[in-house]
Amino acid sequence: MTRLSSAFTKAHPALVTFITAGDGDTAANLDALVAGGADVIELGMPFTDPMADGPAIQKANIRSLEAGTTTADIFAIATAFRARHPQVPLVLMGYANPMTIRGSEWFAAECVKAGVDGVICVDIPPEEDAELGPALRNAGVDLIRLATPTTDAARLPAVLDGSSGFLYYVSVAGITGLQQAAQASIEDAVARLKAATDIPVAVGFGVRTPEQAAAIAKVADGVVVGSAIVEIIAQHGRDAAGPVRDYVASLKTAITEARS
Amino acid sequence: MNATINSFMNQPDERGHFGQFGGRYVAETLMPLILDLEREYRAAQADPEFHAQLDDLLKHYVGRPSPLYYAERLTEELRKDAPAGKGAQIWFKRDELNHTGAHKINNCIGQILLAIRMGKTRIIAETGAGQHGVATATVCARFGLPCVIYMGAKDVERQQPNVFRMKLLGAEVIPVTSGANTLKDAMNEALRDWVANVHDTFYIIGTAAGPHPYPELVRDFQSVIGKEARAQMLSRINRLPDLLVAAIGGGSNAIGLFHPFLDDSDVAMLGIEAAGHGLDKEHAASLAGGRPGILHGNKTYLLQDEDGQIAEAHSISAGLDYPGIGPEHSWLKEIGRVRYDSVTDTEALEGFQLLCRTEGIIPALEPSHAIAAVAREAAKMDRDQIILANLCGRGDKDIFTVAEALGEKM
Numbered sequence: 089m090t091r092l093s094s095a096f097t098k099a100h101p102a103l104v105t106f107i108t109a110g111d112g113d114t115a116a117n118l119d120a121l122v123a124g125g126a127d128v129i130e131l132g133m134p135f136t137d138p139m140a141d142g143p144a145i146q147k148a149n150i151r152s153l154e155a156g157t158t159t160a161d162i163f164a165i166a167t168a169f170r171a172r173h174p175q176v177p178l179v180l181m182g183y184a185n186p187m188t189i190r191g192s193e194w195f196a197a198e199c200v201k202a203g204v205d206g207v208i209c210v211d212i213p214p215e216e217d218a219e220l221g222p223a224l225r226n227a228g229v230d231l232i233r234l235a236t237p238t239t240d241a242a243r244l245p246a247v248l249d250g251s252s253g254f255l256y257y258v259s260v261a262g263i264t265g266l267q268q269a270a271q272a273s274i275e276d277a278v279a280r281l282k283a284a285t286d287i288p289v290a291v292g293f294g295v296r297t298p299e300q301a302a303a304i305a306k307v308a309d310g311v312v313v314g315s316a317i318v319e320i321i322a323q324h325g326r327d328a329a330g331p332v333r334d335y336v337a338s339l340k341t342a343i344t345e346a347r348s
Numbered sequence: 349m350n351a352t353i354n355s356f357m358n359q360p361d362e363r364g365h366f367g368q369f370g371g372r373y374v375a376e377t378l379m380p381l382i383l384d385l386e387r388e389y390r391a392a393q394a395d396p397e398f399h400a401q402l403d404d405l406l407k408h409y410v411g412r413p414s415p416l417y418y419a420e421r422l423t424e425e426l427r428k429d430a431p432a433g434k435g436a437q438i439w440f441k442r443d444e445l446n447h448t449g450a451h452k453i454n455n456c457i458g459q460i461l462l463a464i465r466m467g468k469t470r471i472i473a474e475t476g477a478g479q480h481g482v483a484t485a486t487v488c489a490r491f492g493l494p495c496v497i498y499m500g501a502k503d504v505e506r507q508q509p510n511v512f513r514m515k516l517l518g519a520e521v522i523p524v525t526s527g528a529n530t531l532k533d534a535m536n537e538a539l540r541d542w543v544a545n546v547h548d549t550f551y552i553i554g555t556a557a558g559p560h561p562y563p564e565l566v567r568d569f570q571s572v573i574g575k576e577a578r579a580q581m582l583s584r585i586n587r588l589p590d591l592l593v594a595a596i597g598g599g600s601n602a603i604g605l606f607h608p609f610l611d612d613s614d615v616a617m618l619g620i621e622a623a624g625h626g627l628d629k630e631h632a633a634s635l636a637g638g639r640p641g642i643l644h645g646n647k648t649y650l651l652q653d654e655d656g657q658i659a660e661a662h663s664i665s666a667g668l669d670y671p672g673i674g675p676e677h678s679w680l681k682e683i684g685r686v687r688y689d690s691v692t693d694t695e696a697l698e699g700f701q702l703l704c705r706t707e708g709i710i711p712a713l714e715p716s717h718a719i720a721a722v723a724r725e726a727a728k729m730d731r732d733q734i735i736l737a738n739l740c741g742r743g744d745k746d747i748f749t750v751a752e753a754l755g756e757k758m
Contacts, residue, residue, distance in 0.1 A: 135657065136658040137527070137533075137644075139539045139540060139543075140377075146526055185643060185658070186657065210375055211375055211642065213372065213373075219373075235376065236376045238546055239380065243379070261377050261546050261547070
């Protein structure tokens with residue numbers, strides 16, 4: 089049992105939370121996510137061209153890069169987080185170019201050194217797995233793939249092949265943070281995915297309120313919340329830790345109660 | 349010829365790779381659609397009716413074939429400063445005479461026919477200089493499909509005539525204010541639209557870049573330039589040119605000219621990137637100043653920092669102001685089949701004025717880069733040698749930019 093997979097064996101579905109590295113006081117915000125009850129943390133690697141992200145995360149990327157965040161800074165943040173929180177799974181999420189520019193072996197080795205458990209790469213589909221997948225698997229870092237409403241039954245096995253940690257179901261065809269899918273379509277999709285794989289299925293994109301999180305928690309193994317947290321950081325700047333913790337705690341309560 | 353094992357013309361492979369370049373680096377949401385597009389393109393390639401419809405539109409709507417023109421006065425003008433016996437003959441492929449004033453329409457006609465085959469009912473596109481936006485808006489008007497054009501806010505500012513053209517043609521032009529407000533940001537925004545509207549929307553990409561099969565199909569649709577030019581050369585003077593020259597932003601006009609000649613080993617080729625203020629300053633020369641990376645669905649040379657963050661490009665020409673390049677050019681550079689060089693804003697402005705004065709042709713700023721390079725190369729070549737350059741767009745859209753650069757008040 090890895091640190092990441094054990095997050096999905098608790099009595100309640102996992103709360104997966106996202107923030108962008110280098111946007112605001114990242115260390116304090118990460119601690120706030122943990123204090124609020126996050127079960128898995130996704131740390132976004134800022135990129136100049138975040139094609140799959142909506143306005144909230146686009147702006148977080150810009151704030152971070154304008155503050156001078158480098159890849160070395162991101163691994164330093166991860167390393168320090170791992171020292172403070174030995175048990176909380178940490179996943180890097182971002183785009184292919186910053187992850188592969190020094191070679192995938194380099195990136196995988198840095199992940200191992202920093203105590204990163206998994207990687208989500210938005211723009212490397214299974215067809216281009218060779219770019220990053222083998223290096224991560226050889227290093228024992230989970231490659232977390234995305235499934236979407238357009239991933240049909242014929243394609244799903246290719247997505248699952250080489251995936252580990254959890255499967256991230258992107259519940260709407262669209263960019264991050266904007267609209268949420270209808271609950272019925274999420275339930276159908278999760279049922280279809282769980283029939284095809286034993287790895288946990290977490291659902292994200294457009295999840296904002298504790299009520300939405302609770303509804304998803306009834307059917308999925310995890311709920312991913314990103315843009316709503318990033319917006320709190322945008323609003324509160326370097327003093328966001330308190331509001332972030334309170335918001336995450338409200339999500340956690342809703343998720344925990346959803347199945348009780 | 350095309351099927352020989354040593355051909356340069358049989359790229360990409362079945363996964364869309366040109367050597368180490370190209371590929372399909374897109375979000376999972378788009379992947380099934382990209383695969384659909386590839387299937388539909390293969391079906392269209394094998395369908396005589398598709399080709400008949402395409403050829404008919406290219407002939408009667410676009411005005412093809414475009415002329416092949418011997419630029420006698422330019423040739424003579426350049427010989428004045430050339431060493432004795434030097435000064436190659438300069439010929440132009442006149443793609444600026446196409447309907448809408450640039451080569452972009454060749455590709456748009458092809459892609460909208462694919463969109464209709466696929467049952468898509470809404471078209472989106474990105475544009476830099478506005479030429480691709482105008483061409484896309486044009487074919488959308490012609491086929492009665494709604495059209496949304498993403499354009500960097502900075503480009504909206506410097507290409508007002510084309511913005512108005514697009515609006516006249518019924519397109520909605522959305523200024524993009526993320527990033528540097530130029531072409532790469534417009535492409536990001538178009539991709540965001542596409543991923544949210546995959547069910548009914550077709551993305552007409554304007555250059556030979558993006559995820560497979562776009563680099564291949566854009567090249568194929570633009571190859572009409574090189575196929576015509578090759579046949580025209582043979583019928584006019586019964587020989588092939590010694591050197592082909594074309595400007596490169598994403599590289600669609602250049603690959604369109606070059607590709608049909610790739611296996612003609614006596615034909616040299618020169619792609620011209622935009623050196624902006626100079627290669628040691630702000631520029632848009634991805635091959636000269638970049639290195640391989642992944643952006644906008646493909647692996648190719650990119651202007652970027654050591655962490656893989658994409659740099660802002662600069663060129664006086666909005667159509668060349670992009671920090672990447674089509675993947676086939678990256679491959680052609682790496683294997684050495686095509687030589688790549690660059691031309692600064694200042695040199696391009698000189699090329700622009702030179703063609704105006706010597707030939708009575710006002711070129712766009714994009715091919716003005718090629719003209720500047722032609723002037724450089726002609727002086728090194730013998731008088732019986734032939735340079736063929738692609739005049740890929742006309743300059744009406746650029747007169748305000750040029751006036752400002754030359755200090756003229758309008």
